[in-house]
Structure formats: C-alpha cells, structure tokens
Amino acid sequence: MEHNRNKYHRILNAAVRVFAENGFHQATISQIAREAGVADGTIYLYFKNKKDILSHFFNHTTREVFDRFRDAVDREDGAENKLRSLIRTHLAEFQKYRDMAVVFQREALLARQVSEEDIKAITRMYLEILDEIIRDGQREKTIRKQIPRGLAKRFILGAVNEVINTWVVSGEGRDLVKMADPLVDLCLEGIARPPGTGTAAGGSPPG
Numbered sequence: 001m002e003h004n005r006n007k008y009h010r011i012l013n014a015a016v017r018v019f020a021e022n023g024f025h026q027a028t029i030s031q032i033a034r035e036a037g038v039a040d041g042t043i044y045l046y047f048k049n050k051k052d053i054l055s056h057f058f059n060h061t062t063r064e065v066f067d068r069f070r071d072a073v074d075r076e077d078g079a080e081n082k083l084r085s086l087i088r089t090h091l092a093e094f095q096k097y098r099d100m101a102v103v104f105q106r107e108a109l110l111a112r113q114v115s116e117e118d119i120k121a122i123t124r125m126y127l128e129i130l131d132e133i134i135r136d137g138q139r140e141k142t143i144r145k146q147i148p149r150g151l152a153k154r155f156i157l158g159a160v161n162e163v164i165n166t167w168v169v170s171g172e173g174r175d176l177v178k179m180a181d182p183l184v185d186l187c188l189e190g191i192a193r194p195p196g197t198g199t200a201a202g203g204s205p206p207g
Contacts, residue, residue: 008046011036012060015053020099024054024107058108058118061100065093066125073129079137080188086129087160088180094164095176105161105168127153143188156187 014036018027027050033040047053072089076082094101108119130153137143143152163183167176 007038007042011038011043011046012053012057016057016099016103019054019107020102024050054103054107055115055118057103062104062122066122068093069126069129073133079133079140079142080184082133082136083187084180084184086133087184088177090160091164091176091180101164102168105165123157126157130156159183159187
C-alpha cells in the first residue's frame with residue numbers, strides 16, 4: 001500500500017512538472033511516465049487520462065496548500081495581521097512551487113481544464129477565509145462597514161491572482177513574496193492621497 005501511494009505521488013509530481021513545461025495539451029502520457037520513471041501502462045493503474053491526473057493534482061495539492069493558508073491566518077490576531085499572513089503565505093507557497101503555480105493559474109483557472117465545480121469549491125474556501133477577515137476588520141473598525149464584503153473579497157482575490165499571473169507569465173525570478181505588503185496596503189488604503197498631503201490632480205505637494 002505504501003509503495004502504491006509513493007508511486008501515485010511520484011506520477012502526480014512528474015505530471016505537474018511536465019504540464020508546467022509543455023502545457024496540458026502538448027504533454028503526453030509517455031513524457032509523464034518518463035519523468036516519473038515508470039512504464040506508460042503504469043500511469044493507467046492510477047489515473048484514467050491526463051485530465052484525471054490534473055484533477056487529482058488540483059484536488060490534492062491545492063487543498064493541502066489551502067490548509068496552510070488557514071493555519072497561517074489562525075495564528076494571527078487582528079484583521080490586518082490575518083490578511084497580511086494570508087497573502088504572504090499564498091505568494092510564498094506559489095513562489096516555492098513554481099510548477100504548481102503555473103499549472104494552477106494557467107491550466108486550472110485560465111484554461112478551465114479542471115471542472116467548474118472543483119474551481120468553485122477551492123474559490124469558496126478562499127473567499128470564506130477572506131469573509132472572516134473582513135468581518136473581523138469591520139467589527140474592529142479597521143475596515144469600513146459600508147464596503148460590501150462580497151466586493152471586497154473578490155477585489156482582494158482578483159488582485160492576488162493578477163500578481164501571480166503576471167509573475168508566472170513574465171518568467172522573472174523576482175521575489176513574489178515582496179509584493180505581499182504593498183498588495184495589502186493597496187487593498188486596505190487604496191491609491192488616493194490622504195487629505196491634506198498634496199493635490200488630487202497629480203501636481204506637486206505644497207512646498
């Protein structure tokens with residue numbers, strides 16, 4: 001049983017590397033088998049086809065990562081600290097496992113190679129965490145109560161996804177985690193100048 005489980009994970013990890021490098025449509029079972037160090041036929045003992053492999057990856061690996069998001073948030077006090085911890089952990093996990101980030105963003109979210117229900121389930125988990133944080137912030141009066149929670153949640157999730165997408169597409173080696181604090185600051189403070197700090201039309205502040 002342990003041997004079978006190890007082989008299952010070896011195939012899954014190999015598939016993610018192949019999907020990330022070649023794209024889902026161009027990847028072949030033979031490439032995955034070669035990367036995993038198994039015979040082509042062995043793949044079919046564990047998975048029906050490429051799409052089944054991707055579905056297993058999505059449901060297993062991403063749920064593990066989302067559990068780490070939950071743990072990171074639960075260790076903090078206060079809405080702002082929780083939000084910073086969530087986004088920092090999100091960016092750190094995707095930076096650490098770039099192949100996972102590529103497959104998750106490109107094949108799951110953008111190309112919709114994973115079922116809509118699976119995507120909705122994962123999105124719902126993330127939005128539930130954000131909802132708790134925003135509720136806490138509104139109770140603490142650190143987040144404005146007149147901001148609809150649904151809008152705030154999707155704004156934050158969309159911003160994080162866009163940062164990761166840009167990082168994935170650019171292929172740059174820059175530190176993704178360094179974007180966490182500026183991203184949270186943008187979410188919490190917006191881009192407007194605080195009153196009295198300068199002109200609203202882009203002019204220079206009073207000298």
